[in-house]
Amino acid sequence: MVAEVSEQTRSRPVSILVVDDDAMVLQVMAAGLRQSGYAVTTTTSPLDGLRILRESVCDLVISDAYMPEMDGLTLAETANGIFPELPIVMLTGFGTVDLMREGLRRGASDFITKPFRMRDIPIVVERNLERKRLERDRLSERSGRILFQAITSLLTAVDAKEHYTAQHSRRVANISLQIGAALQQPEAEMRVIELAAWMHDVGKIGTPDAILRKPGGLTDDEWQVMREHAAKGGEIIAQIEDLRYLSSIIRHHHERYDGTGYPDRLRGDAIPLPSRIIAAADAFETITSDRGYRSSRPVSVAIDELKKHSGTQFDPIVVETLVRLVESGRID
Template sequence: HRSEITDLFDKDVRIQIAVLSVCYIALYFATVLYRRICNENAVFNDEVERQKEELFQQAEELEALNGELNRYSEDLLVKNDQLKEMAMQTIMTIANTIDAKDEYTRGHSRRVSEYSAAIAAEMGFSEEELRDIRFTGLLHDIGKIGVPDNVLNKPGRLTSEEYQLMKDHTVTGGEILKDITMIKDLDIGAKYHHEHYDGTGYPEGLRGDEIPLTARIIGVADAYDAMTSNRVYRRHLPQDKVIEELKKGNGTQFDPKACSILLRLIEENRLPGFNPDDESIEVKQATQILTRVIDKAEEAALEDMQLDELTGTLSREHGMKVIQNEIGKHGTGSIFAFDIDNFRRVNEKKGFVTGDRYLSRAAEEIKSLVKDITVCRFGSDEFIAYLPDADSEEDAVRMAEKYIAAIRDISLNDPSYSMLSVSIGITPVSTEKDRIMVLYENASKALFVAKQYGEGSFFYHGLDMSEEDDVAVANSADLRYIVDCINSPDKESLQESFPEAYAVSEAARELMKENGDDIYITLFTLRLKDGDQLNTVSRTELMDILERSIGKHLEKCCVALKYSNLQHVLLIGGLDEGGVRQTINKITADFYRVNTAREVEVHYDTAELAKPLLFEAGKV
């Protein structure tokens, strides 16, 4: 059995040795693997530490950068506030410069801006929207930069052409501002602030909500400031009158909500105040600089067109300024308005070259009237002249007669000037403060009357002529013109140019054939007592009443015709002067019995066609 034991022992030893060998080998590989893992872990830990250090460094850099960004953001906010202030000051400078063109509107744009913002605040506008409407209000009149100063500062009623220039400032303003995007809808306040809620405004006749809200707000604010400020043509209105006008326009001219808010702000005394003297010195200085720049630019432009190239007279704009300055020096004399008769016909029949020769010759004769004379070409066929030494009606009439005689002599003795004829309107200068545009209006009225007297005539518009005198003179001139048409041999031209006068002429000729005796012609004209214009409805109704009144008293040998929208002609035959007077009195008395509009007057003028001299001009 010893051998068996020995074999078992050897077997166990071998097993143990094998196990130990396996363990040793496993331990060896475990040790190698452990060392590798430890090395890799060390490398990983080193990488982690390195990345942590980098992250900490980046965090510090980000923190520093964040601080820089915060400081930069604060600087941006400060710069933004400064830019807003600079923008406001720039816009205020522009607005002040525009207001400075009209000596009576200083601070107007600033007040409109603040009033508009006050109304908008009551409507719930945001701060940004209030800022925008302030900017828009400041620039609402920027288009006036294109309106001539003599129109902006004209003390009297504007002519239709001048009024169109004034209306065009809205379109001009819109065009100037349309490409500016930093302020929302900046151009709409300039373009649409004269639109009316009922559609009767301009430039596009928008109605109600078609008008942008900003423009509706600025429109009522602008109207309020206009009524409460002195203007060149009137003093400011009393507060009760202003409120009355706002209420009258509420819902027609003005947006109902905006107008109602403005009325409430006025009633509660919550409208912001503004004193132009409180502006910063920067704005004041910038305004002065920009005003001087614009004035210099205008002066330079005027220097380029001081003289009319064709006639050698002063150009219109420069000439009116020179004449205004001369009036300021002298304070006496007369303004003459010269107009070449039938100038269009001259161009059509003889050509434009001949027309230019007529203009040059007419201007040459004007300049040679006296040594001390200032002449400017005012229109295509019209000249204005100031004669400081013609300081009485006799002197002015003598100058007019001298000129017309010279023109008549030229047309009679030089066949190339056979159609040359000039009419003249004259008005006196009474003081050195007289405004040239007011004087021009009076001279134009006189020129109109002279034209009715026939080619180559003149008329003197005296200082003592009232508005009623103007109407009476115009009516007499209308009647004289009709009489001249009746006596005119050129019926074909008359029918083409003045069909109404031609119809009266033909009716008069027929009546004279039938009656055989002299006939009388009476011109009836309707007019409001205060000189305003009748509206279309009133005009139609009143003309119907006048027509019926004439029809009720027509005799057998009478003919009545409508001559214009406000005039009727009555041709009377078979009656003496007393009978004609009785017929006219019956007509006017019947008109006043039927008509309830007591502010309307009837003017009439009568002439005997056999001897076309006015024997009566009356007003009932």
């Protein structure tokens, strides 16, 4: 079966969300996809579909283009804003050129025209998943010089605004790589983790200097402005074709495991694993380093904070891994 052959190296089955207000279409689509080895979640509500995306892992979305509660184009546009690299396949009985053009502009990656043959659907799914894999793998295969120049230029601009950021990003990248290796992430994913960690704060290029360099605590309004850097960073990286795969990771590095973070309030495994790794590494490095408004604190304090917020702010497995690395002397 398609999913079993092409996804055999994955630790979990490919997860597909199907959204359609026609219950019969959902039933047929779900049965056919499950027979091909995919894990399938269905809903008749686009709003419920967005909730599912925020709370669970999803590798691909298949959505009807026309639904009463919210049309598929709006769903695609909203989902694409949260997960820029997520493949979204539009299902429609009106496959016009204008619809396809508008769909592509608003975040759709492919189209299926009704009536469809179920045996063709896995082919569409695999085509889009392979495109996503190629984008990720390109981070390893493309010229390291070109990527390094792009990263250096971005970090130089940020460093001019907040001097500690470049060194902070370097340390966060090193810690993140140690965690990723301990979690036995594949080589291509390690490259993704490294680059995303280096650039996780790039959105601060749009944060006012007065806030970045303020010696004391921030007001509630200033914190609100500061929090915008995660989404801004994702938007900046999404504009660079060779780095677009990183945009979702950067956007979500301040999400919390319990779903109370920002900017999209993702929960648990819906948060990309590299984002969860960077979040813990970022917190550890921030606590143990000097800042303009305070001196560094002991590693023991950082460990206590991570443990205290494990399962709420941080992924428990990531925290456990980081603590083990610190206790073994591999991170200090």
